[in-house]
Amino acid sequence: MKSRPKFDDLVDCLISIVGSLPDQRAGNNLKYTMEDIALSAFSVFFTQSPSFLDFQKSMREQKGKDNAESFFKVKNIPTDNHIRECLDKIDPRFFFPVFNTVFNTLEQNGIVDSYRSFNNNLLLALDGTWYHSSKTIHCDKCLRINHKDGSTTFYHSAITPVIVKPGNDKVIALPPEFITPQDGHSKQDCENAAAKRWITQNGPEYAPLGITVLGDDLYCRHPLCMLLLEQGFDFILTCKPDSHKALYEWLNDFEEGVNIFSFTKKKWNGKFNEFHTFRYANSLPLRDSEDTLWVNWCELTITDENQKTLYKNSFVTNFVINQHNVEQIVADGRARFKVENENNNVLKTKGYNLEHNFGHGKEYLSMLLMTFNVLAFLFHTVLEYCDNKYRLLRSKLPSRKTFFDDIRTLTRYLYFESWGEMLEFMLKGLEQRHRINPP
Ligand SMILES: [Zn+2]
Known part of the structure; x- marks a missing residue:
């Protein structure tokens, strides 16, 4: 990929992966290439337009050309049915290298380094998210919850890791890890196991960059923390009293000013004064066992002038905490909420949820479409960094x-020679409007 990736470079990156996919179709079914099939599906996620392909088909009939071809290099647009059948057989993991390629390009352009935080580390937030839930639609890879009334909820979830930074509203998505059914395990066990798989598989690639893993209380367990350290990751994880009784018992025995320390800072939030009280202590047992990992603990409580608590959370970390670094460690720990706010919510609520267009499939379709969804989200982020017009x-x-x-509207009615030409058209139109109606 070129130094500053443009839209066409991202599409080419995807096409190069598709070119290496196994084609399992029977003889008379080869009117469409795998590139046509995969890029058609991807185009719907990238443009966030469930009707994109229908509109481009009509345009092709009328004008002999269309934007699916000029933007995404789709020569023939397959039917939704054909897309569904073909993609259902493709393991989404084939596409994971695209995430790594894009990440490397962002790294070469100095964008990844702009995410560095405490200890000059990158913050990697791990979180599980549901991306399909239904009482009727399901496939072999659905997780299920059996309800007391006899009904069943079928769902899919995945770990969606992202690089975050406090104060930056953009996140960089890394390859997901799917949470798949395992007999005798609760949802919680599944998510923890999926996190371990992600850490083991991606540790060698990402840990050498200097990475602090962020996660909620579910991740704050001895085996997972040990695995993180083995793989060379640092961590800042939410640590709740209910699930860490041994640690909090030790903490209760600590003496203020001797082995537990605290200080309060007054901060103006734009409307009123907040009081941020930091507490920290080093060397506490993560669990009640001989071989426990020893961790360091900190807590932030935010109150208003009437001493009403506005926020309270505590974290454990492998970093040794002192009065100079506790604020930044807490800020990094809190950045985890970006996954929910910037990543998962965007994916769920801001137009990326387009699964209904192709259906659920029997094998991989649901997982593959989710991967395309996250990839589209990543491509949008890359363009915001690297494409001035965008x-x-x-x-x-x-x-x-x-x-x-x-x-959606422009690509329905107008043909553009390229994605870039459409952006220029939009920019030109906006400038004219701004001239007529100055703000
Ligand atoms: Zn399913």
């Missing part, structure tokens, strides 16, 4: 929704 447009249009609504 960034300018996003800054001029009030919301993500407006941006994609406009793209």
